Amino acid sequence: xxxxxxxxxxxxxxxxxxxxxxxxxxxxxxxxxxxxxxxxxxxxxxxxxxxxxxxxxxxxxxxxxxxxxxxxxxxxxxxxxxxxxxxxxxxxxxxxxxxxxxxxxxxxxxxxxxxxxxxxxxxxxxxxxxxxxxxxxxxxxxxxxxxxxxxx
Numbered sequence: 001x002x003x004x005x006x007x008x009x010x011x012x013x014x015x016x017x018x019x020x021x022x023x024x025x026x027x028x029x030x031x032x033x034x035x036x037x038x039x040x041x042x043x044x045x046x047x048x049x050x051x052x053x054x055x056x057x058x059x060x061x062x063x064x065x066x067x068x069x070x071x072x073x074x075x076x077x078x079x080x081x082x083x084x085x086x087x088x089x090x091x092x093x094x095x096x097x098x099x100x101x102x103x104x105x106x107x108x109x110x111x112x113x114x115x116x117x118x119x120x121x122x123x124x125x126x127x128x129x130x131x132x133x134x135x136x137x138x139x140x141x142x143x144x145x146x147x148x149x150x151x152x
Contacts, residue, residue, distance in 0.1 A: 029066070033059075036137055043133040044126050053121045061114040065107065072103045 037055070040046075046054060076099065079085075088096070118127055 032141065033062075039137050040130065040133050043136070044122075044129050046122075046126070050122055050126075054118065057114065057117050057121070061110065064110055068103060068107055068110070072099075076100055076103070 040058075041051065076096070079096065115127070118130070122130070
């Protein structure tokens, strides 16, 4: 295994000790973002020109996606777990479903716009690699989180 593949993995494994440190959500998010940048940079092998144009677009997309997921979806999840679903009327359930669908549609349109923008910067092969890198990073992050939870 070459060093370019090993470095991001080591960074992930060594650097995720922040879960046990009780840092704020914003600090955790910033740490995750830094790890993501390192991981993606290695996986995508971006040129300097590509990186200068890609990262502002990706960061804007990622911030908007985070906001949608963690603000709107958090509200929906809270509603689903607070016991009120057993007492919800059909009309309320339909309204709730419409709100969820609207949020999912917003996420889809956000991703679609991002893909259109990034196509002007990166070749298709690197965009496919980006999708895989996102999935790999999220999988490793989730696994690290699970491992931390089991040790407590």
